[in-house]
Amino acid sequence: MDFFNLEDESLFKTLDKSNMLRAIYNLPDQMEEAVFFTRAANVRLDKSQIKQVVVTGLGGSAVGGDLLRSYAGDKCSVPIVVNRGYSLPAFVGSGSLVVAVSYSGNTEETLSAYHDARRRGAQIIAITSGGELKQQAIRDGVKVVTVPSGLQPRAATGYLFIPQLLILSDAGLLPSVDQELGETLKLLRKMREDLAPGTAADRNLAKRLAKKLHGRIPVIHSAVGLTEILGYRWKTQINENAQSLAFAHHYPELNHNEIVGFDVPHELVAKLDVITLISSKNHPQIQKRMEITTRELTSSSGCRNIDVYAQGDSDLAQMFSLLYIGDWVSSYLAVAYGLDPTPVDKIQLLKKMLAE
Ligand code: F6R
Secondary structure, eight states: OOOOOTTOHHHHHHHOTTOHHHHHHTHHHHHHHHHHHHHHHOOOOOGGGOSEEEEEOOGGGTHHHHHHHHHHTTTOSSOEEEEOSSSOOTTOSTTEEEEEEESSSOOHHHHHHHHHHHHTTOEEEEEESSHHHHHHHHHHTOEEEEOOOSSOGGGOHHHHHHHHHHHHHHTTSSOOOHHHHHHHHHHHHHHHHHHSTTSOGGGOHHHHHHHHHTTSEEEEEEESSTTHHHHHHHHHHHHHHSOSOOEEEEETGGGGTGGGGGSSOHHHHTTEEEEEEEOTTSOHHHHHHHHHIIIIIIGGGTOEEEEEEOOSSSHHHHHHHHHHHHHHHHHHHHHHTTOOSSOOHHHHHHHHHHHO
């Protein structure tokens, strides 16, 4: 299998036709801009009227909800549920805040869940760049956070996540996030200089990881709580950007099933790269489990182990540092395979065929 040289700058220009790498570089700026788009929507919520929060969306538009759930799990007094389907759970009613997120505004499952929320009298907020969702919401008098269009939804995580974080924090459902957001932006701006295409692999962790992963199958392990969703984010970014398969699971659950599966077939297990996403905030027993699993169990089966560490102090910074490394790695992996990281032809084809 050909390996395309990640130090060849002209290669990025040829392959990355829709500027995915530029969008990734801009993530901290996008997160900062999202604060203004949120404020412009002027959302006012009465905390006492919210018994649960349901974020409904798919794919790149659902990930903001996942991040919110992981981040807020130990901070928010009401449950946060992420819904990826046509209808909402039975408990949704007038005491529910439903956040309908669709970057394009045209995803049929999200539009259907939006109508379900309306039928049940839930409080609704829409986050979108336009499309049918925006039109419907304006028609219905529903608050809309409108974000700029022109990106792939998975590259608009800042636009789609930050409004959710701020809306909950403004409502008093989460403590103030100003300090954590400030630290996160500063950290990502520092990280991007080391991770950008102009930085050679010997100083660029993302390029080194992409080189390692070339020709292999990544299995990403994270941990319940803060990093839980990040393994899945890495997986979906590798799927969509690098157009290759990847799998994800998290501790401690994977210790109760997946570790047994590393035995056979040997020739396939030998092709796996187990990437463990490590946060200094992990429960000490999780850390111990990670060490025992990688040192004693998975490595003896012939696969390779790679550890990737979160950076920063706050919960938000740790989460986004891991997300950011994964976004870069998946795009470099696309380039290493000689692919443009942006197009998702199969998703588009499927949506078209369903609409016919
Ligand atoms: C494409 C992507 C997809 C979309 C999904 C839903 O970059 O990430 O997973 O996010 O097909 O579409 P939207 O986000 O427009 O509702």
